[in-house]
Amino acid sequence: VERLMQDAGIIRNGMKIKAAVSNARAFIQIQKEFGSFSKYIWDFTGGKPIVNSPKTLSDIAPTTPLSDTISKDLKKRGFKFVGSTVVYAHMQATGMVNDHVLDCWRR
Numbered sequence: 001v002e003r004l005m006q007d008a009g010i011i012r013n014g015m016k017i018k019a020a021v022s023n024a025r026a027f028i029q030i031q032k033e034f035g036s037f038s039k040y041i042w043d044f045t046g047g048k049p050i051v052n053s054p055k056t057l058s059d060i061a062p063t064t065p066l067s068d069t070i071s072k073d074l075k076k077r078g079f080k081f082v083g084s085t086v087v088y089a090h091m092q093a094t095g096m097v098n099d100h101v102l103d104c105w106r107r
Helices: 014-034 037-043 065-076 084-093
Strands: none
Touching: 014 037, 065 084
16 A cells, blocks of 8 residues: 555555455455456346436436445445445446437447
């Protein structure tokens, strides 16, 4: 942690550095328990993506009851700095949730 606090190439916030170490340990524990982090996280959706139908970007909420649930579970397992907004962004980025607006070419 001390070495990382001197690294100008990263955010030098002691709490965030310690959280990264803690999260790595919790991640490994989830892999051991579920076989993979992917299996763990996708179990929350039954292994299928959630397809929403927002008309505009303002129709997309930053969190959902499911992202709240996942965030709470991750925190219970030792993760830090994983609020519901971060979890929902992860869900969108990994395809667990499709929030592309109806007229988006990606639909």
